[in-house]
Amino acid sequence: MTNELALDRQVCFALYSASRATTAVYRPMLERLGVTYPQYLVLLVLWEKDGRGVREICAELELDTGTLSPLLKRLEGLGFIERRRLTSDERRVEIHLTESGSALRSEALDIPRQLAHKTGMTVEDLEHLRDSLVKLTGALHDTEGQSLT
Template identity: 75%
Template sequence: MTDDLALDRQVCFALYSASRAATAAYRPLLDELGVTYPQYLVLLVLWERDGRGVREICDELGLDTGTLSPLLKRLEGLGLVERRRLISDERRVEIHLTDAGTALRERAADIPRKLAAATGMSEEELLALRQALLRVVAALHGSTS
């Protein structure tokens, strides 16, 4: 008889453990850049397209403004981003990379390759894993709405 409540049978625990392990693997690489993992995620969004609104970054990362605002303040304090109020609507703020924030992208360029290598998985396996995880996220977001 299988115990459906055994920890090693829980998908949620496997996801949690994988997330913690991935974040731990990123830590030394991001320490070299002087940023945390959540700050790195914000930078990834801005490196993809600079000058995004706060709400847009929140939506992209699945964060609320209460979580994002302190991240942006710390990134601004590090000299990597700046906040600019829109002239057309002063209630809205856009986040822009500074020259230092843009330059940091080059130093971060090898991080995805290093993390992929650390998994010991092939490119095809990692792509399949990513697709499976995206399906899980989409299904779970759909079940909570």
């Protein structure tokens, strides 16, 4: 008889373990850049499109402003970003990369390849895994508003 509640059968635990292991592998690569994993995620968003609003970054990373604000403050202190108030609406702030923040991108270019090497998986394998996780996340977000009864 299969134990459906065995820890090793739980998707949530496999995702949790994989997330922790992945973050641990990223840590030394990111230390070389001088940033933490959450700060790296913010930089990835800005390297895609510079000059984003705080709300836009929050939405992209699925974070609340209380979590994002300290990340932005630290990145600003490191000299990688700057905040600019919009002249058209002083309540809104856009986040821009500094020259140092933009230059850091070239130093980060090999991180996906390094990750693939450390996992023993190909970049294509990791892309398939990512696509499956994106699909899972989308399905779970779709069910958040639905009643389980």
